Amino acid sequence: MAEVEAIARLVNQLSKLPGVGRKTAQRLAYHIVGLPEAQVRELAVAIFEGKKKVRLCPVCGNYADGDLCSVCSDEERRRDIVCVVRDPRDVNAFERMRDYDGLYHVLHGVISPLDGVGPDDIRIRELLTRLSAGEIQEVVLATNPDVEGEATAAYLSRLIRPLGVRVTRIAHGVPVGGELEYTDEVTLSRAFQGRREL
């Protein structure tokens, strides 16, 4: 039997998602087809709008609905410390920890020569522009503790220290080889507290 074409197409699309194999995609597809139409519409709209309505904060590169992201537009936050992360999802991880009250800078990638990603391909220039305004006293490098993350941190450290800005790196409380995104709040909080001068 040829599977119904619309279902096969849905399975195919779902199996492109990270961590979704063929079997899971098939289970999800059949589940979706069995849902009431209103619910399916809600899901499809949420996906489409999620992409369409979300823009990048022009200051820090985090996801935003308005002009600035919710962190940059929050007047309560300290403006003298910036935490540099790879992805918006890492901002989210730090915000869950609840005890950081500074700003962020999202690189949208890390330096990775093997993948053809150099310093000019991520938001390093934007970071230097922010630093040149003189308000920022400390840059916390919070890229993942993997090869590319460490290399990017080392690169940024060499670049920023001469500007007279304090450069720190989150402590290796985050398990080496682990992903920030999957780190529990306590570990993340420890890692942040244990940050050291680079």
Place this chain on the structure above:
Amino acid sequence: MAEVEAIARLVNQLSKLPGVGRKTAQRLAYHIVGLPEAQVRELAVAIFEGKKKVRLCPVCGNYADGDLCSVCSDEERRRDIVCVVRDPRDVNAFERMRDYDGLYHVLHGVISPLDGVGPDDIRIRELLTRLSAGEIQEVVLATNPDVEGEATAAYLSRLIRPLGVRVTRIAHGVPVGGELEYTDEVTLSRAFQGRREL
């Protein structure tokens, strides 16, 4: 920080899918937001069309794009044997096995008094109508080997046998490739009862 609303809504929608917890939903949502717009549109459309284009085969209840499903419209298949399953996804599982060449009947549920599902709530009447045409010689009951599946099979068996149609039940036993040691007692007991002369 309040998470960006469109992302929160997407996480919420995704976490309603079976087997997708909060963390997975978040990972998927950030992945989707980071995709090129064309790809996101394809996914959203596949979901929506998956639901909209798929209809139920009026004969067997399987998913179909056209008037009849691909099994019922296949002239090569035997029309004297019908395999009764709970869901269209079970049809799919049987079709992957590739050596069944009869028809199906999809109940779209099983009898489950605790969930308020009685015999009239699933496609039993449609099955009896098919049987009354006299062409079908055997009904294979292939509902799941759980409480509701067994009860539904027992109910159907009592209903169909008096019509002079052969009623069979798929065998339950140790899965091929499975280990006796890790097989639960009920399955093992079934496997023993169902033993055959070699």
